[in-house]
Amino acid sequence: MLIRYNKAINNALREEMQKDSTVFIAGEDVGNAGGSFGITRGLIAEFGSARVIDTPISESAIVGMAVGASSTGLRPVIEIMFMDFIAVCFDQIINQAAKMRYMSGGQMALPLVIRTQGGAGLNAGPQHSQSLEALLFHIPGIKVVMPSNPYDAKGLLKTAIRDNNPVVFIENKALYGMKGEVPEEDYTIPFGKAKIVKEGIDVTIVAVGQMVNKALAAVETLENNGISAEIIDPRTITPLDTDTIKQSVKKTGRLIIVHEAVKIGGVGAEIAAMIQEDIFDYLDAPIQRVGAPFTPVPYSKPLENYYLPNENDIINAVKKICVGRQFSFASH
């Protein structure tokens, strides 16, 4: 069926709650109001207020609740309304949830999911538009998921809920309205398995989250310029499917990484560093990264437009390493 990204998430929550009575939801406005973005709509009516818990504005206690509940047998799926707010509960994420299993010598399992949404494009300003996945990516002990479409959103969320580890599930606010085909029947998508969104031979584009769609939008222009791009969506950044990326780069010899987050210190840095470290001799050109400039996300429309990486930035990055170098136009 053709449904939107937000609905796909709602369906995943509903189905998992139906299947497993230990799954519960907590967060601000998630109950009677159905969530600030409507993601938990209808769930309190079906599952009651013991399983869909409206909390005070207390992100630290919300994540802490998830840590305590998950380590004692439940499967909390909590909502942090904007990804920017992970900063107010960061200790519970990185020092508690992420480390509890390790610190306890493997005694604890923490099957908890932190749903949140990030990304710019809605003029929500510097504290409501960030893409902070790199901060989580650097922390051992959590998994980090970034679905780029409704199908992935549903399948990955189900996997997240069934996973026995803390998972941060990062939705993108600009994608909530995106429509896509989603099967009626139950399915899951394994973590750590990238999706080759489009095959190609000249250059590999690894794009995360919302940027997958921007990369796809660039394809036609690239093809018109005789460049066949392979687009890879890692879907989960922890665990990261390095094999699929490497395989692709071995074929294309060129790599571009695209994310909406600030370029400096972003996930793209790791992918670039890792690829050149592991398959240096396959590289025909320097790996390029496309990301946001080293500034907060500005509010004003023209500024935010300038800030957000777009298909032109991707095309330019491709041109930079495909044109004028060893790249052979003749092969097309």
Add this chain to the structure above:
Amino acid sequence: MLIRYNKAINNALREEMQKDSTVFIAGEDVGNAGGSFGITRGLIAEFGSARVIDTPISESAIVGMAVGASSTGLRPVIEIMFMDFIAVCFDQIINQAAKMRYMSGGQMALPLVIRTQGGAGLNAGPQHSQSLEALLFHIPGIKVVMPSNPYDAKGLLKTAIRDNNPVVFIENKALYGMKGEVPEEDYTIPFGKAKIVKEGIDVTIVAVGQMVNKALAAVETLENNGISAEIIDPRTITPLDTDTIKQSVKKTGRLIIVHEAVKIGGVGAEIAAMIQEDIFDYLDAPIQRVGAPFTPVPYSKPLENYYLPNENDIINAVKKICVGRQFSFASH
């Protein structure tokens, strides 16, 4: 004079407080107790409790206090006892301090310093040993300083206190006892100027914080193997002196980045990504990174030893890209 790292910091604080009456200190146990690590010893006696403020255990309010005081004319230098605790006040650091100037369209200046200490090696366990500089490095609007010796510690802290931006000043607990020559007279060290700790021609080693000393410890073994390493200490990671690093790599053709932090998503990833992006054709071998494994910092001695990058890891990384490749032993 020959003084220790901790004393150098204490001296910098004292001298800046003497010079500028708007400088004040706040934090847990910083007053009467002189600090958990003794860094603020004697200051309350000299400057009184209005300028050396003992606070409740409230890191968020401590950093918030710095934001509010700095934007209204004072120069707070606050202490977060362990770097791991930046997680409990992360919002004030990344969403408030770092963004206030930008969000206000440049109206505000925030001359505040957050002193903290990180690093492993003292069996302090998973929540008291982390090196989390990469989390700050990804955030525009703050500066990040990592002194590796007493001279730098003093000079950089003075620069930090005089800077009009939020600065996170990361001391390393394993270095507090390190002795070094420090001039009697006032001096500062500019931000964004790397120090070439040792010149060399075969491979560039960029090491941050405590790892500078590990890199130095590896020099002899490397020389015995006929490898002349150039060691660079960036001193500040934001701003990062990319020029000095590039110049060195252009000369050596090889780069190794060493940090104590987890390798994945660490600062080394950015340096590697940036270098291959900007001076790809100068590279004779893949850039190597030496960092901690993707785990929390374990408590037990043998585990922590295994965890912490050491000189052998550096030597191995060097060998990996210097031996057997184009590297010519004859040149030595």
Add this chain to the structure above:
Amino acid sequence: MKKIKLKKGEEGLSHIPNEELMSLYQTMVKIRGFEERVSSLFSDGLIPGFLHLYIGQEAVASGICENLSKEDYITSTHRGHGHCIAKGADVKKMMAELFGKETGYCKGKGGSMHVVDVEIGILGANGIVGAGMPIAVGAGITAKTNNKGQVVIPFFGEGATGIGYFHEAVNMASVLKLPIIFVCESNQYAEFTPRETHLPVKTIVERGGAYGIESFLVNGNDVVEVYQTMKPIINRVRNGEGPFLVECVTNRWSGHFEGDPQRYRPEGEIDEWKKNDPIKNFRSILTSEYHIQESSLVSIEEAVKLELDEAEKFSRESPFPNELSTLEDVYA
């Protein structure tokens, strides 16, 4: 309307000079007018992002800030327009900021949630619930250091008392005896969630005891009561007492943000509150009890309308910032 027993502040201020009455009225009308104006501009698509209106709560900011000068400091919230106008902000620059124009307070970088005017002590609206409170603690340190009788007022909603920031800030202010009056505006909702759902106490003043500070409950729809209660409290703070906690009971008429249809509100609730319109009430008292001429009020209303017309014109005609300005104002 929920009945809450209101305890009057200190007595003995029966006389209010005419200029102050007129000034109070002017502020309230200006806030209401500004909010109605930007609401319609939002509908027209001229203002993007999130817009949290202050309609219904005008008596609070007006009654409080009438007692302040530009030397005093306030911190504000996501719902900050009223506080800023009452503290003396220029509506032209405010509105232009909401448009995202170059001439706005923040050059378009902040938007509605980040209005700042350092010159007149507005230390920022804030997109993170509660984050202004510890910042106010810092301004309190400055005020105490300056020793000129400055007062600091952090505004926040009853929802914000759930977050750790509230606790840490009030506690710290009490320990350090800072010249701060914490002003809670209880408008009965935190986003879409009524106070009964997220608060375990009937009033916020009950929370003052936890910090050993005096607390005051005020009818936040009665500007005279707000003004008269605050005056002696503010004077006490100017004379070295503090901190204090004040709860102003009020209500918001508009949605949490523009576009919120308020489905979560019981039938008729808003209408009840509208019957208790702080502006209408005050207007009729002004003419009936204080014998102010109707014509004086009309001229205030007309002047405000003119000012807002100009602000709108200014905002419409101002240029958008150059996209390259995205990169400016990150560091001082």
Add this chain to the structure above:
Amino acid sequence: MKKIKLKKGEEGLSHIPNEELMSLYQTMVKIRGFEERVSSLFSDGLIPGFLHLYIGQEAVASGICENLSKEDYITSTHRGHGHCIAKGADVKKMMAELFGKETGYCKGKGGSMHVVDVEIGILGANGIVGAGMPIAVGAGITAKTNNKGQVVIPFFGEGATGIGYFHEAVNMASVLKLPIIFVCESNQYAEFTPRETHLPVKTIVERGGAYGIESFLVNGNDVVEVYQTMKPIINRVRNGEGPFLVECVTNRWSGHFEGDPQRYRPEGEIDEWKKNDPIKNFRSILTSEYHIQESSLVSIEEAVKLELDEAEKFSRESPFPNELSTLEDVYA
């Protein structure tokens, strides 16, 4: 010794069965013995890192946990040995953990600040002040869901009431009516800082009003009072009431951590507290008022000594973990 008026809990429990008295005594002696033992092993260099001892506070953990079963949950702090032993932890595994041995509770990964025993409801000591409290909220959700009368007890110090965690957790527990008893151990210091310096209230029970919950002040040096006060409160929680707040006034004799010379303590203060030794006092009451035979107490003491001898032997003889185990237990 500061005089604090202690308000007795509920009455009517004059009779305590002999086995319980003996068990209380045994627990206290075991805690004291454990702490003295690890203190000397620390001096001998056999235990590294930070060691926060519980000597002087034994009556609190013992008196409380005597009322608990292994189905109940506790969260603990950096000063956690006493809580864990009272809750039934195996001193062999505890001590081995402090040694960093493979046979320790956490396989050497956690150390003193991270002892966990999931099987008996010990959800972890914690190195982050206050962080256990929101985790207890989560356990409270589980307990409420299970509906089997389980009780959750987060332990924390008076210093921890300064951090936002305390506030968010108690507030959330109150809103959600969770079966939690927040137990504050007021030992008069937060690290090196006396309570007067960082607390604006005389007692922590004064803070209960902020959450609309009942609070109890207990002499934490009187194990009978602790036990008898807690019994009815715990029963009320098992029957669906809660949360509650309990403050136990006590003192620590040893430094904040091992190696702390306690220079910040007034001359003679510790000696005063030592005159009020909870164990000696209880011992003399046991023989004089409860007519327990001296010989029974001696045999408890001997048995404890033997158990600790064995624990020490076990810890000494246990192997260190293989260094490669550093990489294990990050994910489930």
